Every structure is written in C-alpha cells, then in structure tokens.
Amino acid sequence: MPEPVVLVLDADPSPRLGRLTGRARVLRTDAAGLAARLPESDVLLVWDFTSDAVREAWPGEGRRPRWVHTASAGVDRLLCPELVASDTVLTNARGIFERPIAEYVAGLVLAFAKDLPTTLALQRERRWHHREGQQVAGSRAVVVGAGPIGREITRLLHGLGVQVALVGRSARRTIHGVEDLGPLAARADWVISAVPLTPSTYGMFDTRFFGLLQPSARFINVGRGASVVEADLVQALNRRWLAGAALDVFAAEPLAPDSPLWDVPGLLVSPHLSGDTVGWRDRLGEQFVAMYELWADGGPLPNVVDKQRGYVPSTDNSAEEEGASPE
Amino acid sequence: MPEPVVLVLDADPSPRLGRLTGRARVLRTDAAGLAARLPESDVLLVWDFTSDAVREAWPGEGRRPRWVHTASAGVDRLLCPELVASDTVLTNARGIFERPIAEYVAGLVLAFAKDLPTTLALQRERRWHHREGQQVAGSRAVVVGAGPIGREITRLLHGLGVQVALVGRSARRTIHGVEDLGPLAARADWVISAVPLTPSTYGMFDTRFFGLLQPSARFINVGRGASVVEADLVQALNRRWLAGAALDVFAAEPLAPDSPLWDVPGLLVSPHLSGDTVGWRDRLGEQFVAMYELWADGGPLPNVVDKQRGYVPSTDNSAEEEGASPE
Numbered sequence: 001m002p003e004p005v006v007l008v009l010d011a012d013p014s015p016r017l018g019r020l021t022g023r024a025r026v027l028r029t030d031a032a033g034l035a036a037r038l039p040e041s042d043v044l045l046v047w048d049f050t051s052d053a054v055r056e057a058w059p060g061e062g063r064r065p066r067w068v069h070t071a072s073a074g075v076d077r078l079l080c081p082e083l084v085a086s087d088t089v090l091t092n093a094r095g096i097f098e099r100p101i102a103e104y105v106a107g108l109v110l111a112f113a114k115d116l117p118t119t120l121a122l123q124r125e126r127r128w129h130h131r132e133g134q135q136v137a138g139s140r141a142v143v144v145g146a147g148p149i150g151r152e153i154t155r156l157l158h159g160l161g162v163q164v165a166l167v168g169r170s171a172r173r174t175i176h177g178v179e180d181l182g183p184l185a186a187r188a189d190w191v192i193s194a195v196p197l198t199p200s201t202y203g204m205f206d207t208r209f210f211g212l213l214q215p216s217a218r219f220i221n222v223g224r225g226a227s228v229v230e231a232d233l234v235q236a237l238n239r240r241w242l243a244g245a246a247l248d249v250f251a252a253e254p255l256a257p258d259s260p261l262w263d264v265p266g267l268l269v270s271p272h273l274s275g276d277t278v279g280w281r282d283r284l285g286e287q288f289v290a291m292y293e294l295w296a297d298g299g300p301l302p303n304v305v306d307k308q309r310g311y312v313p314s315t316d317n318s319a320e321e322e323g324a325s326p327e
Numbered sequence: 328m329p330e331p332v333v334l335v336l337d338a339d340p341s342p343r344l345g346r347l348t349g350r351a352r353v354l355r356t357d358a359a360g361l362a363a364r365l366p367e368s369d370v371l372l373v374w375d376f377t378s379d380a381v382r383e384a385w386p387g388e389g390r391r392p393r394w395v396h397t398a399s400a401g402v403d404r405l406l407c408p409e410l411v412a413s414d415t416v417l418t419n420a421r422g423i424f425e426r427p428i429a430e431y432v433a434g435l436v437l438a439f440a441k442d443l444p445t446t447l448a449l450q451r452e453r454r455w456h457h458r459e460g461q462q463v464a465g466s467r468a469v470v471v472g473a474g475p476i477g478r479e480i481t482r483l484l485h486g487l488g489v490q491v492a493l494v495g496r497s498a499r500r501t502i503h504g505v506e507d508l509g510p511l512a513a514r515a516d517w518v519i520s521a522v523p524l525t526p527s528t529y530g531m532f533d534t535r536f537f538g539l540l541q542p543s544a545r546f547i548n549v550g551r552g553a554s555v556v557e558a559d560l561v562q563a564l565n566r567r568w569l570a571g572a573a574l575d576v577f578a579a580e581p582l583a584p585d586s587p588l589w590d591v592p593g594l595l596v597s598p599h600l601s602g603d604t605v606g607w608r609d610r611l612g613e614q615f616v617a618m619y620e621l622w623a624d625g626g627p628l629p630n631v632v633d634k635q636r637g638y639v640p641s642t643d644n645s646a647e648e649e650g651a652s653p654e
Contacts, residue, residue, distance in 0.1 A: 103441070106437055107434065110430060111437075111438055119595070122598075126584045128582050128598045130600050131603075133600060134605055135605070137426055159487070160433070258453075271456060271457045278461055
C-alpha cells in the first residue's frame with residue numbers, strides 16, 4: 001500500500017514533520033496551488049490558518065482528503081457547505097492554546113485593574129502621579145464561550161479570587177445558558193469573549209449588549225473578531241458606556257493601518273497573539289504528528305469538529321462544550 | 328480619667344476617626360507642628376507616612392506617646408535610636424497591603440511575559456506586528472522577603488503555575504535562607520523584592536547581584552527603593568544582563584523629573600502605588616480605630632513591630648517572618 005499523501009497548506013516557518021518519514025508522503029503548497037493538489041491528497045494539514053484558501057478551493061472537482069486538520073482552535077475560516085456535507089473528518093488544535101490565552105486574559109484584567117497603560121504613558125512624560133488601583137479579588141467576570149479556552153480562563157480568574165460566571169449556548173451544571181448573559185453582564189466588571197464564530201455568535205456583541213454594561217466594566221475579546229460589531233464598540237467606548245476594552249481579534253486581520261480602532265481611547269489593540277507563546281509552532285507540529293500516527297494506525301482521532309456546529313463538542317459525557325476559537 | 332490624646336500626623340485626605348468620639352481627643356498636625364505636640368500626646372497615628380517627620384521630631388524634649396501606629400507596612404522612615412530604645416509600642420498596617428501588592432506583581436509578571444508594553448507602543452504606531460509571548464506557568468520566580476507581603480506574592484504566583492522560591496533572612500521550613508539567594512536568582516525568570524529596609528537589606532541588589540541573573544530575567548521591586556543600588560540596575564539593564572525591571576519604589580520619592588530612571592530601556596517606573604487600591608485609606612482608618620479600641624480597653628495590640636529588627640515578627644509560632652515594607 002502506498003504511503004498516504006499529506007498535503008500541507010504551508011506557512012513560514014513550516015511544520016517539522018520529519019517523524020512522518022516512511023509513513024507519509026508530504027507535499028507542500030501555498031493557497032494558489034491548493035485546489036490542484038486536493039484530489040491527490042489523503043490528509044490536509046492547514047498550517048496556514050489565516051486565509052480562506054480551504055473554503056475557496058474545496059468546492060472544486062475531484063477526490064477530497066479524508067481528513068483535514070487545522071493548526072488552530074477556530075474552524076470558521078475553513079467551513080464551506082461542501083466540506084460540511086462531506087464525509088471528511090475535520091480536527092482542530094484543542095489543547096495548545098488554552099493556557100496561553102487564559103494567561104493573556106488574566107494579564108489584561110490585572111493591567112486594567114492596576115491602570116498599567118496610564119502608568120506607562122505617565123512614565124513617558126516623566127510624571128510621578130499616584131493613583132489608586134482596583135482590587136481584582138472579589139471583582140465579577142462573565143466569560144462567554146464554555147469551550148476549553150473559556151473554561152481555562154474561568155479557572156485562572158477564579159484562582160485570582162474573581163467571581164466568574166461562565167456562559168455557554170445552553171445551561172448545564174455550572175454553566176449558564178446564553179439567556180443569562182444580559183443580567184450577568186449588567187453587573188460584571190469584566191466581560192470576556194472566547195466564543196467560536198458561528199451564525200449564532202456573529203455580531204452578538206453590539207450596541208444593545210454594550211448598553212447593558214456598567215460604566216466601570218471592561219470588555220475583552222480573544223475569540224473571533226466578527227462576534228463584535230466593531231463600530232458599536234467604538235461608539236460605546238466614546239460614550240463611556242464602559243471603561244475600556246481589549247481586542248486581540250478583528251473582523252479583518254491584520255488590522256489596516258488606517259483602521260479607526262487603533263486610537264480609540266480606552267481600547268487596547270493586539271495583533272492576534274494571545275495564544276501564541278514561544279514554542280507554540282513546535283507544539284502544533286508535534287500534535288499533528290501524534291494525531292497522524294493514530295490515524296494511520298486506524299485509531300479514532302481526538303479533537304473532531306462537529307462541522308454543523310462549528311466547534312468540537314465535549315469528549316467526556318459531562319457537558320456539551322463550545323470550542324472557543326482563537327487562532 | 329481624661330480621654331487619651333490621639334495625635335494624627337495628617338495628610339489629605341484625613342482618616343475618618345468619628346468612631347473615636349467620646350473615647351479619644353483627636354489632634355491633628357503637620358510635620359512642622361509635630362515636635363511641639365508630641366509631649367501632650369498618648370498615641371501618635373502616622374497617617375502621612377511619606378516623610379521623615381517622626382524620625383526628626385522624636386528625639387526632642389518632653390514626654391512621648393506610649394503607642395505609635397503607622398498607616399504603612401514599612402517602618403524604616405520612623406525609626407530613630409531614641410524611638411527604638413524607648414518603651415513606646417510601634418505598630419504597622421499589616422493586613423491591608425498584601426493582596427493588592429501581590430496582584431500588582433502578578434500583573435507585572437504577566438505584562439512582561441506577554442510583552443504588553445510593546446503591544447501598547449506598536450498600537451500608538453498603528454503597527455500590526457505579531458510576536459510570541461512567554462508562558463508564565465512553569466516559569467521560575469524568587470521572592471525575596473518572607474513577610475506577609477512576600478508570602479502573598481508567593482501564593483498568587485504559585486496559583487498561576489509559577490515555581491516560586493521564597494527567601495527570608497534565615498532558612499526555616501519552606502523558606503530559603505538568604506545564603507540560597509544567589510543560586511536561586513541565577514536560574515529565575517522573575518526576581519521579586521518585598522524586603523523591608525534594614526541595615527542588612529540596604530543596597531543588597533547591586534552589580535554583583537544583577538550579574539548573577541539570566542539575560543531573560545526580570546527584576547521587580549515592591550519593597551523599599553534603597554534596597555536597590557539604582558545606578559547598578561541601570562547599568563545592568565543597559566548591558567542587557569537582564570531583560571527588564573519594574574520599580575514601584577525608589578531611594579528618593581517622588582522620583583525627580585530629571586531622574587535618569589524614567590527612560591531606561593526595559594525599566595518600568597510606577598509611583599509607589601502597588602498596594603493602593605480604591606478604599607485603601609478607609610481600610611487603614613478602620614484598622615487604626617479597631618486597634619485603638621483594643622488599646623483603650625487595655626488589650627494587647629496586634630502588628631507590633633520589633634523595633635530592633637525593623638519589622639513585625641511572626642505572631643504565630645510557625646516561623647519567624649520578615650515584614651515586607653511597601654507603603
């Protein structure tokens with residue numbers, strides 16, 4: 001039996017796949033070459049997860065890979081009706097991004113509470129100006145998105161003494177249903193989004209939502225940019241409906257140099273890096289190799305995405321999960 | 328019996344001492360009037376803890392208060408030989424600053440790990456530049472100063488998954504003696520000082536010490552400024568002996584506008600605010616009132632400073648503690 005063909009939608013730096021030598025024939029392509037290579041491939045590794053190349057190339061002619069793995073948590077940029085309807089198995093990088101993103105969120109919460117951006121600005125002006133910070137312990141957070149990333153954020157903030165409510169699609173056990181989001185957000189100091197991008201989360205953070213918040217609240221998005229109506233957030237910040245916000249993800253990335261988002265008072269902009277800590281690409285490559293070995297041996301794959309829902313449902317039986325989706 | 332006289336070395340805003348009505352006669356003074364009022368006072372509340380007024384006024388003529396309470400953790404600015412030798416009881420504000428300072432340190436650690444200052448600088452330039460952060464979980468910290476503040480910092484960092492070694496004056500139980508500081512610092516990602524200012528901590532962080540650190544290490548001082556030889560830290564940062572530092576305390580405060588410390592690359596300067604969260608002055612006032620009621624009833628006072636050592640020794644029998652000293 002010939003070696004299966006693994007097609008890599010490549011990006012710089014490439015994944016290290018040396019361990020697959022003798023077990024797979026590895027081909028690499030860029031977005032332009034993807035459509036032509038799909039019919040000859042058994043497996044597609046979406047190493048460059050920052051484009052719409054898969055969604056655009058998939059609907060064409062010919063055979064399709066039996067398995068697609070994306071080196072990201074979110075799958076929104078891959079899904080097209082033809083892929084959803086196919087028998088192809090789609091997996092994601094669950095397990096890699098949870099802790100870094102949770103640390104990033106905890107860092108933002110503490111930086112806001114201690115007013116670190118103002119401290120840095122005053123330092124540039126050589127001004128000694130004492131201010132009072134906020135105590136994080138005892139403050140209230142709502143984490144929206146009950147997937148592994150939202151749950152790790154919840155765990156870490158809880159460890160800092162924050163009272164955290166976790167909101168998922170539907171209520172179960174310790175998770176609130178989305179119908180509780182309004183009342184919870186209305187008394188929260190921190191609202192953190194780690195939702196995947198699906199039809200039901202698209203544009204969910206809008207003027208109506210920001211109108212519910214306390215003037216002292218801060219909003220943090222590490223999920224997907226298009227869940228926020230960016231113009232509504234800008235307006236809400238300008239009207240001081242909330243005290244601040246931090247966006248790590250945007251409807252269009254990279255954010256254009258002339259975007260109005262760069263200099264909204266109270267808005268912290270970061271370039272989609274919350275999940276990316278030193279060594280992350282190596283960890284993503286190792287995860288794929290380990291999954292490939294399972295697949296080649298005929299075993300079941302972990303991290304299988306429910307293509308209809310657009311995220312990985314729970315693998316245990318305790319609760320349905322919503323795979324939050326940074327990267 | 329006449330009401331005891333409580334003299335307040337005042338600052339704006341004044342403490343709320345209404346609960347003492349009928350139990351004490353409250354007098355207020357500034358630094359200039361302190362010496363004249365000391366002989367007629369039973370209790371001195373050092374509400375303005377930012378000057379050397381007590382150390383300067385104390386050695387004069389006449390009777391002295393039997394009890395001095397400072398609304399700060401550190402007592403280094405109060406102590407003069409005459410006060411140390413006297414029967415006067417000195418107490419501090421243990422219990423107020425621990426958690427805020429620990430949160431502040433955790434915020435700095437996360438901000439450094441996630442390179443937040445660079446993110447803010449790039450945002451001002453409207454530049455989308457992806458970088459990799461560091462994972463805090465699994466990193467190594469040394470906390471110097473095993474008083475309640477150092478121990479709270481240790482607890483909070485441990486909760487973030489940091490491997491923390493706590494260093495005190497002498498080894499006991501889970502606390503390392505100062506003789507371990509060098510080897511521990513040499514492999515630390517974070518070195519955090521929460522030491523009180525005493526003869527043995529004065530200038531302890533110097534060229535010799537910074538020479539031990541890893542080039543990737545960061546140094547954070549929330550203890551007392553004079554424990555750091557500031558010129559040595561500047562030189563070490565300029566030589567890239569360490570990756571960064573954050574100072575919340577300085578040998579001379581407020582830091583002068585022409586201080587070279589304001590614009591050292593990699594050095595974050597904050598105006599002695601790590602312990603000060605909204606409501607802190609109210610909490611300090613309430614603590615003093617509660618202690619006054621104990622004292623007036625003849626009960627023993629908590630938070631009694633060992634004036635020879637310059638900090639509050641342990642109140643339980645488990646371990647000697649070193650009262651760290653921000654504020």
